[in-house]
Amino acid sequence: MDQRLDVSDLPAPExxxxxxxxxxxxxxxxxxxxxxxxQPYPLYDLLGRMGYRWEVTGTEGDxxxxxxxxxxxxxxxx
Amino acid sequence: xxxTAGLSLEQAPPLNLPLRLFLTAPLxxxxxxxxxxxxxxxxxxxxxxxxxxxxxxxxxxxxxGPVMIGxxxxxxxxxxxxxxPVVRPVAISVHLLLGLGAGLLAAGFLGGGATALASxxxxxxxxxxxxxxxxxxxxxxxxxxxxxxxGFPLAGLALLITSGLGLLLTLALLGRVAxxxxxxxxxxxxxxxxxxxxxxxxxxxxxxxxxLFHVTPAYPRWLTRALAPNLFLxxxxxxxxxxxxxxxxxxxxxxxxxxxxxxxxxxxxITLSLQVRRVRAQIDxxxxxWWIAMGALLAxxxxxxxxxxxxxxxxxxxxxVGVGLPSGMLLKIVPFLCWLHLQSHQIVLGKLRVRIPxxxxxxxxxxxRVQVALHGAGLLLLSTGFVYPPAxxxxxxxxxxxxxxxxxxxxxxxxxxxxxLRALIDGAPATNxxxxxxxDAARAxxxxxxxxxxxxxxxxxxxxxxxxxSTLPRQRESR
Numbered sequence: 439m440d441q442r443l444d445v446s447d448l449p450a451p452e453x454x455x456x457x458x459x460x461x462x463x464x465x466x467x468x469x470x471x472x473x474x475x476x477q478p479y480p481l482y483d484l485l486g487r488m489g490y491r492w493e494v495t496g497t498e499g500d501x502x503x504x505x506x507x508x509x510x511x512x513x514x515x516x
Numbered sequence: 517x518x519x520t521a522g523l524s525l526e527q528a529p530p531l532n533l534p535l536r537l538f539l540t541a542p543l544x545x546x547x548x549x550x551x552x553x554x555x556x557x558x559x560x561x562x563x564x565x566x567x568x569x570x571x572x573x574x575x576x577x578x579x580x581g582p583v584m585i586g587x588x589x590x591x592x593x594x595x596x597x598x599x600x601p602v603v604r605p606v607a608i609s610v611h612l613l614l615g616l617g618a619g620l621l622a623a624g625f626l627g628g629g630a631t632a633l634a635s636x637x638x639x640x641x642x643x644x645x646x647x648x649x650x651x652x653x654x655x656x657x658x659x660x661x662x663x664x665x666x667g668f669p670l671a672g673l674a675l676l677i678t679s680g681l682g683l684l685l686t687l688a689l690l691g692r693v694a695x696x697x698x699x700x701x702x703x704x705x706x707x708x709x710x711x712x713x714x715x716x717x718x719x720x721x722x723x724x725x726x727x728l729f730h731v732t733p734a735y736p737r738w739l740t741r742a743l744a745p746n747l748f749l750x751x752x753x754x755x756x757x758x759x760x761x762x763x764x765x766x767x768x769x770x771x772x773x774x775x776x777x778x779x780x781x782x783x784x785x786i787t788l789s790l791q792v793r794r795v796r797a798q799i800d801x802x803x804x805x806w807w808i809a810m811g812a813l814l815a816x817x818x819x820x821x822x823x824x825x826x827x828x829x830x831x832x833x834x835x836x837v838g839v840g841l842p843s844g845m846l847l848k849i850v851p852f853l854c855w856l857h858l859q860s861h862q863i864v865l866g867k868l869r870v871r872i873p874x875x876x877x878x879x880x881x882x883x884x885r886v887q888v889a890l891h892g893a894g895l896l897l898l899s900t901g902f903v904y905p906p907a908x909x910x911x912x913x914x915x916x917x918x919x920x921x922x923x924x925x926x927x928x929x930x931x932x933x934x935x936x937l938r939a940l941i942d943g944a945p946a947t948n949x950x951x952x953x954x955x956d957a958a959r960a961x962x963x964x965x966x967x968x969x970x971x972x973x974x975x976x977x978x979x980x981x982x983x984x985x986s987t988l989p990r991q992r993e994s995r
Contacts, residue, residue, distance in 0.1 A: 480594070485865065487860075487864070488863050
């Protein structure tokens with residue numbers, strides 16, 4: 439199941455704080471779908487080092503970042 | 517799918533490098549405030565008074581310079597992907613040279629003699645020039661980087677020119693070289709320092725941080741692309757004035773300075789209009805500093821157009837913008853860097869069970885608002901001093917208190933960071949030993965806030981960083 443988190447209206451670094459909190463609470467097998475007004479580049483760096491993979495879609499002002507553990511089975515959107 | 521590479525926190529320098537610049541800078545602002553408190557009459561009477569010159573250089577060399585350089589140490593590699601070469605020796609040298617330079621320059625202006633003045637100017641000039649060269653070399657290597665960096669080289673060039681002119685003026689004052697129309701060159705030096713190095717850097721950094729920290733719309737594209745280069749060209753034109761006939765130079769100088777004033781007024785108005793349209797109504801300390809600084813900038817521009825004294829304009833620009841805006845940025849940058857480094861340590865140590873404190877807990881907003889109130893009241897009283905001189909002494913005292921408060925807040929933030937880091941190092945293992953699941957990390961312990969004394973946490977964490985970074989699996993984004 440995809441957990442959704444919209445951080446579009448939060449000032450830096452709250453989007454990072456909220457996203458990392460949400461990932462810590464993510465049940466095994468779930469993914470986090472993050473919605474943000476800008477590309478959270480520092481988060482990507484942290485995610486890479488924490489062992490997550492992510493996919494980015496969207497356009498400027500409305501980005502969707504789908505995050506899941508790197509060792510999870512790749513599967514279509516749930 | 518969209519590529520997201522190109523920005524790495526691992527390129528950031530060790531936290532102690534920007535922190536050493538940030539934590540000592542307020543000392544010079546305190547000293548400037550004390551000078552204003554003791555001798556406000558001289559400062560308000562003429563900008564050429566020894567006290568005014570000493571206070572000016574304490575602020576520009578001792579406070580403003582280190583804060584801006586400390587921020588760039590972090591911002592260039594993290595936001596721009598531009599790592600600075602030999603960053604540790606450069607940061608330590610610049611820190612020492614600027615501290616020494618500010619102290620000796622102030623002492624020299626206050627009667628310490630030509631040797632103190634010359635040594636101070638030499639130290640400050642070398643410190644600024646060293647950083648400008650390193651910054652320009654790094655930016656030159658990173659041509660075509662991912663971030664919007666085009667304003668940074670212009671600010672770096674302006675810093676180099678300011679430093680060179682400062683050294684030339686010192687040699688002229690000491691009688692080592694003959695510089696005709698010395699006062700004209702002083703104006704050029706001030707213009708490059710204030711509008712080039714400080715102004716262009718504020719402009720360039722604002723474009724990045726105002727939308728980020730205050731959730732505003734982005735600056736208009738024409739402003740981000742055109743304003744800084746055009747202001748730089750105006751400064752180049754201003755530099756030719758000492759070579760022109762005095763009558764022509766006066767007229768051309770007025771036109772150039774009007775253009776600078778209007779350019780920065782435009783920037784202030786657009787910044788304020790973006791902040792009015794911010795998504796969240798929350799007013800934090802940094803935003804209050806922005807409003808005071810932009811108000812002071814607009815007051816200075818209006819004063820310039822109406823022909824007010826340069827002393828008033830100087831107070832509004834140097835204290836309203838030059839002390840206020842960096843103070844506001846420090847209130848954001850220092851807890852942000854501490855949080856970021858804690859996060860990075862947490863990952864490297866694999867201690868995902870340990871919750872690290874959020875930025876608001878590292879530096880709460882209420883005491884930060886007190887700092888803004890002290891600064892704003894100090895600026896107001898100092899400005900009142902132009903019509904009611906006794907108020908200026910109280911203004912100086914409040915400005916010194918505001919800088920002392922700032923120092924206290926930053927020191928407390930650093931101590932909280934060290935306690936949290938210590939707790940992180942001593943904390944629980946990365947995953948639940950029974951299940952190993954990430955879900956268990958959600959029920960993590962919170963970092964305890966009891967101090968455990970000053971132990972070398974940084975060293976422990978750095979050791980862990982170097983060990984773990986060589987063993988952790990690296991995962992990049994899927995493409």
